[in-house]
Every structure is written in structure tokens, then in C-alpha cells.
Amino acid sequence: MAFDSLSEKLQGVFKNLRSKGRLSEADVKAALKEVKMALLEADVNFKVVKQFTNTVTERAIGSDVMNGLNPGQMVIKIVNEELVNLMGSEVTDITYGTGGAITTIMMVGLQGAGKTTTTAKLAGKVKQRGKKPLLVACDIYRPAAIEQLQVNGKKQDVEVFSLGQEKPLKIAKEAMDYAKKNGFDVVIFDTAGRLHIDEDMMNELESIKSNIDILNTILVVDAMTGQDAVNVSQTFDEKIGIDGVIITKLDGDTRGGAALSIKAVTGKPILYAGMGEKLSDLEQFHPDRMASRILGMGDVLSLIxxxxxxxxxxxxxxxxxxxxxxxxxxxxxxxxxxxxxxxxxxxxxxxxxxxxxxxxxxxxxxxxxxxxxxxxxxxxxxxxxxxxxxxxxxxxxxxxxxxxxxxxxxxxxxxxxxxxxxxxxxxxxxxxxxxxxxxxxxxx
Ligand code: GDP
Missing domain, CATH: 1.10.260.30 (Signal recognition particle, SRP54 subunit, M-domain)
Structure with a gap:
């Protein structure tokens, strides 16, 4: 599971802090230096780490904390709160259309990030809300992407619209007509991913976005790629504008830094986290619960x-x-x-x-x-x-x-x-x- 090593290190630091009755400023500073190292080792963006430790230090060295009954516990509480802030505080979901408007979701991302799988997973979540989603196969370049979407769509009992290798914009437009005629209220476009960000890719996404009223542009990034995932998020946001991120493979042996940095660097929230290869392995991203997991306080709510x-x-x-x-x-x-x-x-x-x-x-x-x-x-x-x-x-x-x-x-x-x-x-x-x-x- 992601964050294992970070979690272990932070728990070590806190164990130390808790064992001391009173804390001097030097104790707190030394502990926060270790927190800083642990975050950097977890591949959290260095600017984010700096800002984070500054804020925690400022709050922790305030007189209320140091003179309190249990300063160690208070410092942990502050770290917890600031971790939650870092990841965006609130739970953010897809924006659903109002007044009968179709909810459109454009899934974007680099090849291999898990975009096609996540598209099908997301359709499952949308269905759980009582909606009728249509999946649209616009990834015409990667061999087998269309078939993969069809297979996964079938597993989720969700219809997939495809025109084979036609131009993505044409597919997208016809899919919208099809959705309107057939009573679909959510349309999710699986777009093409490339190995690297390139002009053609961005132009294609841009043309879909400017011709179809896209309510949600969701970027799928792979947690295993660490800071690259953060850079990719920043570039996609600058070039086409994204509304949110889904981070995949958080079940893997990743250090987890991307999940902690994306919101702070791009300002865009993480909506969901991919926790495995099965289509049910998509969890809503709760910053507070994620912080609890990192600090070893468990995530009983997600389990329930x-x-x-x-x-x-x-x-x-x-x-x-x-x-x-x-x-x-x-x-x-x-x-x-x-x-x-x-x-x-x-x-x-x-x-x-x-x-x-x-x-x-x-x-x-x-x-x-x-x-x-x-x-x-x-x-x-x-x-x-x-x-x-x-x-x-x-x-x-x-x-x-x-x-x-x-x-x-x-x-x-x-x-x-x-x-x-x-x-x-x-x-x-x-x-x-x-x-x-x-x-x-x-x-x-
Ligand atoms: P795409 O090229 O972005 O469309 O990527 P795919 O959807 O084909 O996914 C690439 C690989 O990542 C596949 O083997 C997926 O099963 C795997 N994958 C996707 N999401 C997750 C996840 O959350 N956890 C794990 N462990 N594997 C995932």
C-alpha cells in the first residue's frame, strides 16, 4: 500500500514526541525536521514540503501548544490538520449537469496511466448514483483500447459507443446525439493517451473541448510515477484546463508523494483513487481519511x-x-x-x-x-x-x-x-x- 514507509517514519517521530512530557522549541524543531525528511523521501514536491513544514512549525511553536497539557499530541494534531489541508480538505466529486443537461466527462491522461480502466470504473460509480452513463471510445490510436473499453463496459453493464477508427471529434459529436436520443444522462469520453505530452494530443483534446460542452475534464495519473504525475497534472492544466484528477495505482508500492502534492501544486482536487485492477477498486478521495491512513490512525470509514x-x-x-x-x-x-x-x-x-x-x-x-x-x-x-x-x-x-x-x-x-x-x-x-x-x- 502507498505511504507505508512515510507512515512508518512519521509514527516513529510521533512516538518520540509523545514520550516527552514537556516539549522545548528545539524538540519540536527537531521533530519537524524529521517530518520534512520523511515527506521528501516520500517524493512529495519540495516546495510543498517547505510550505507544509513552515506552516506546521509556525502553528506548533505558538504559545498555546507549547504550554498545553499534552504538547506532543497537539503537534500531531496540527500535522494531521495540515496534511488534510494539503490534499484539499473537502471531498470533491464529478459536477453533474442541472436542469436536464447531460453530464459530460472527458477523461484525459498519458498512455498506461490507467485511463481506460478508470473510465469503466467511474461509469460504475455514476451508475450507483442512479444515472444512466454512456461510454465513448475516442482512444483510436492505442491498439485494443476500444475493445478494452467494450469488455469493461460489458462487465459494468454500461453501453459503449464506438465508430471504430473514425476521427475522435466526429465520434464525440455523434455520441452526444446518440445519448440525447436514447436517454443517457452522463457521457464519459475515453480519449487518446500518448506516451508523452505532445501538440497533436493537446490539439485533439482542445477540439473536443471546444466543440462539445464538457462539464468535467478529468486527468488520470499514475501514482507510481511520483513527481512526474505532478508535472503532467500541471502541464495538462495549463494547456487544456482540468477540473480534477483521479490518481491510480495507489494500492501499489508507491511512495505516495504525488497524492500529497497534486492539489497543492495545481490547485485541482483529487476526486477518486484507483486501489486495484478490479473495476470496483475505485474509492472516492477523502483528504481527511487519507491523512488518517498516513498517520496510522486507520481508515475505518472507508472500510465500512x-x-x-x-x-x-x-x-x-x-x-x-x-x-x-x-x-x-x-x-x-x-x-x-x-x-x-x-x-x-x-x-x-x-x-x-x-x-x-x-x-x-x-x-x-x-x-x-x-x-x-x-x-x-x-x-x-x-x-x-x-x-x-x-x-x-x-x-x-x-x-x-x-x-x-x-x-x-x-x-x-x-x-x-x-x-x-x-x-x-x-x-x-x-x-x-x-x-x-x-x-x-x-x-x-
Ligand atoms: P491507459 O493506457 O491509460 O488507458 O491504461 P489502462 O487502463 O489500460 O491501464 C494500464 C494498466 O494499469 C492496466 O494493466 C490496468 O489494469 C492497470 N491499472 C489501472 N488502474 C489501476 C489501479 O488503480 N491499480 C492497479 N494496481 N492497477 C491499475
């Missing part, structure tokens, strides 16, 4: 939203009842595994929890091996329906049959069944554990 969008509510309620009664069987285990997969796997869930830092995450990732989960699935799928409902039936000969069916060692089958029984025992004890000794969330 994701769960609400992805998980079958009735199945979840039924499952939680079974957990309470400890009548959980192997079928339930399979259901819960499927739901967890929808949320991006256990490690992705843990990454959004407060208080889990990146080194703990790394340990968990080792423990929660995806291969192990696949083995568990194979074991359960090799059981008969009766065995899945009643683990007590599992005598040695049945276990041998299951191991052979799953292509695994009998020891692994035994281990899993034992773990399953232990978890059930724990579930039985859970109602007593709840409410006792539960710690509140700490900051951070």
Missing part, C-alpha cells in the same frame, strides 16, 4: 463503505447470528471467505484498521498467505454437504478422502479442522469477552 457496497447484508447478518450462537459450519466459512475476498482480502482490510503499522502489516501478510486460503477452500470443497454442515462426521477415513480430493497432505487437513474447532470454541466465549477490557482508539 466498502463493506456496504460489496457485501451481501443479509448474508452478513445471518453469519453474525451464527457466530454469536457458535453454530458456524464449513459452509459459513466458505461464505465468509468469499465476502472477505470481495473486500480485497484480509491484508487489505487490516491495512485500513487503526493502530496497525507497516511492520505489523508485513508480519500479518506473512501469516495470512493467500495460498493457505486457497488450500482451505479446496479442503472445504472436497467435503460432502453433510460434512460441511456437521464437522463431527469427520472421522479419519473421511479426512483421508478429503485430503486426497483437495490434493493436500492429511496433516494440513487435520490442522485446519483443529483450528476450525478452536475458533468455534472462541466464538462461544466471545459474548463474555465483549464489553470487558475493550480499549478505546488511541491517537494515533
Amino acid at each position: 463503505e466498502k463493506a456496504e457496497a460489496e457485501i451481501d447484508k443479509d448474508a452478513a447478518i445471518a453469519l453474525s447470528k451464527k457466530v454469536k450462537k457458535a453454530s458456524f459450519d464449513f459452509n459459513d466459512y466458505l461464505t465468509s471467505m468469499a465476502q472477505m475476498k470481495k473486500l480485497g482480502g484480509l491484508t487489505s482490510i487490516l491495512g485500513m484498521m487503526p493502530g496497525i503499522n507497516s511492520s505489523q502489516m508485513a508480519q500479518l501478510e506473512n501469516a495470512v498467505d493467500d495460498k493457505k486460503l486457497a488450500h482451505i477452500e479446496a479442503i472445504i470443497l472436497s467435503m460432502t454437504p453433510a460434512e460441511r454442515e456437521n464437522p463431527k462426521l469427520l472421522n479419519p477415513s473421511r479426512k483421508h478422502r478429503i485430503a486426497a480430493g483437495a490434493g493436500l497432505d492429511i496433516a494440513e487437513v487435520n490442522r485446519f479442522i483443529k483450528q476450525f474447532e478452536q475458533s468455534k470454541k472462541m466464538m462461544k466465549q466471545m459474548p463474555n469477552m465483549m464489553g470487558k477490557g475493550r480499549r478505546g482508539m488511541r491517537f494515533p
